Amino acid sequence: MxxxxxxxxxxxxxxxxxxxxxxxxxxxxxxxxxxxxxxxxxxxxxxxxxxxxxxxxxxxxxxxxxxxxxxxxxxxxxxxxxxxxxxxxxxxxxxxxxxxxxxxxxxxxxxxxxxxxxxxxxxxxxxxxxxxxxxxxxxxxxxxxxxxxxxxxxxxxxxxxxxxxxxxxxxxxxxxxxxxxxxxxxxxxxxxxxxxxxxxxxxxxxKTMFAILPPELKSLAVRSKVKYAPHPYVWMAPARAKPTGLGIESDSLELPLSELPPWEESKIKVLPLLWKNPVTGDLHFEVHPCGALELLVDPLPEGAKREGALHPDGAHITDLQTVRDLLYKMQRPAIAPSLxxxxxxxxxxxxxxxxxxxxxxxxxxxxxxxxxxxxxxxxxxxxxxxxxxxxxxxxxx
Incomplete structure (x- = not known):
């Protein structure tokens, strides 16, 4: 061969x-x-x-x-x-x-x-x-x-x-x-x-998106999950994106969840921010920023340094603007021209x-x-x- x-x-x-x-x-x-x-x-x-x-x-x-x-x-x-x-x-x-x-x-x-x-x-x-x-x-x-x-x-x-x-x-x-x-x-x-x-x-x-984050954002990423909107592409359709193409502007234009095609809570996706590579074991920052609805943050593990930590006691972030701003802060550095x-x-x-x-x-x-x-x-x-x-x-x- x-x-x-x-x-x-x-x-x-x-x-x-x-x-x-x-x-x-x-x-x-x-x-x-x-x-x-x-x-x-x-x-x-x-x-x-x-x-x-x-x-x-x-x-x-x-x-x-x-x-x-x-x-x-x-x-x-x-x-x-x-x-x-x-x-x-x-x-x-x-x-x-x-x-x-x-x-x-x-x-x-x-x-x-x-x-x-x-x-x-x-x-x-x-x-x-x-x-x-x-x-x-x-x-x-x-x-x-x-x-x-x-x-x-x-x-x-x-x-x-x-x-x-x-x-x-x-x-x-x-x-x-x-x-x-x-x-x-x-x-x-x-x-x-x-x-x-x-x-x-x-x-x-x-992988680079995660690797270049400062320690406090790495800590947040490793502890967080993102909850996506039901039927996210229908939900986001009336909204408009940021000029970098990295996520949606928060102008409250998304379809109300009540106006979406029928959906079930059990089918909503809640996925980690970081996905583990099955071969290398590396962590890859993998979030589709346009479909993100909420963030769920676990508290710091016992013994972790609390000083400077974001949401050390965990959090459930439901304000859409806050969710998007946080994801943008974490994802934007990795789309720099050199990367x-x-x-x-x-x-x-x-x-x-x-x-x-x-x-x-x-x-x-x-x-x-x-x-x-x-x-x-x-x-x-x-x-x-x-x-x-x-x-x-x-x-x-």
Whole structure:
């Protein structure tokens, strides 16, 4: 059997190389659509160790993509948001972005423009999500014409209600329009910006997000859980996001819980802020800030230093603005330009990412006549993520 080779990802000049020592690998010498069980085991280990894997010049059918994705979680069956994708409602903010491959419904066609005769779809009108419809403020049309853009929404692929967050997402580029690079502005008063390839997918490491926190925020993170809203994508649909794409502005625009599709308390997700990597044991800060409703903080363990600690006796934080401000304070440092990997897509690129180890965002804007077609697959997991254990709490709290 030929050895699986790896090489570092092509990091941009903006990247702080010291923070990308373990993050991301290009995998060579193996076809991801036809892996032997031994090869898959090695790919699985590499993915959990490095968070994102890139394969170039891959020919991959929807069936092969589904099989590869499922191999990471063999008892998983449904697409990550459920096989009707959006809880049977047209109100969800995800609704316009997804089209299903008829013979392999767990694989979604995403992109931009109109695609004809594609894998059993006679015609599919695709729309690249744009910050102009989701953020509270927007880049001016003049600036947009000059190639200024934003992160759309930093997120984890997950329904965040009823279904468990997928372990792995696979993204496969089929038609990739080329065009001038764009400048992604943060527009949050920091003056930060990041030069990006057209239509990049941007990734940040949840491991780094935790690692760079000061001790008092590490202590808070290791003791906290987030309670998500029921049907969060319907709940948040009327609200608008921050200019960094990292969470929602608190303008009380969310749908009242009484107006959501029917929901059950038992299906609401309460998940740790930190998810434990099943291979490395590392803690990854994994919160979808847009869907967060409340924070539950455990008290400090016995013997922990109380001086300077936040919520030393524990807390149940239900004020939405407070919840969002606290999460933003913890998550914003990790999306700094030097910590973002913006993937430069080429046709037949396949990217696998550890959906429980990274956050990612769609970036950029296409014109309506620029055709882009990708296949995306993730599966609602067979279990919820595991949080910090007693030793982790003792170490970081």
């Amino acid at each position: 030929a050895a699986i080779e790896t090489a570092p990802l092509p990091l941009p000049p903006s990247a702080d190389l010291s923070k990308f020592v373990d993050f991301g690998r290009e995998v060579k010498g193996v076809n991801p659509g036809t892996l032997t069980p031994e090869q898959f085991k090695e790919i699985e280990r590499l993915l959990y160790k490095h968070s994102a894997l890139l394969f170039r010049n891959v020919d991959l059918t929807p069936e092969q993509q589904y099989a590869l994705t499922k191999a990471f979680d063999p008892t998983a069956e449904n697409y990550g948001h459920g096989n009707n994708k959006t809880e049977g409602t047209k109100k969800s903010i995800l609704h316009p972005d997804l089209k299903t491959i008829p013979r392999q419904p767990q694989v979604q066609l995403i992109g931009n423009g109109t695609v004809y005769n594609h894998e059993g779809l006679a015609e599919a009108k695709l729309k690249h999500p744009s910050h102009t419809t989701f953020h509270k403020t927007r880049v001016s049309e003049e600036d947009e014409a000059k190639g200024i853009t934003r992160f759309y929404r930093w997120h984890i692929d997950a329904a965040l209600y009823d279904l468990s967050p997928p372990k792995v997402t696979t993204l496969y580029g089929i038609e990739v329009p080329q065009g001038p690079r764009q400048v992604c502005r943060y527009d949050d008063g920091t003056g930060e910006e990041l030069e990006v390839p057209l239509g990049t997918t941007a990734f940040v490491s949840g 973002v990997y913006p993937h430069d897509w080429h046709e037949k690129d396949l990217v696998l990412f550890h959906n429980r180890g990274v956050l990612h965002s769609v970036v950029g804007a296409f014109k309506s006549d620029q055709v882009r077609a990708f296949h995306q697959c993730n599966l609602a997991a067979s279990d919820d993520p595991v949080g910090p254990d007693a030793d982790d709490v003792k170490k970081w709290a």
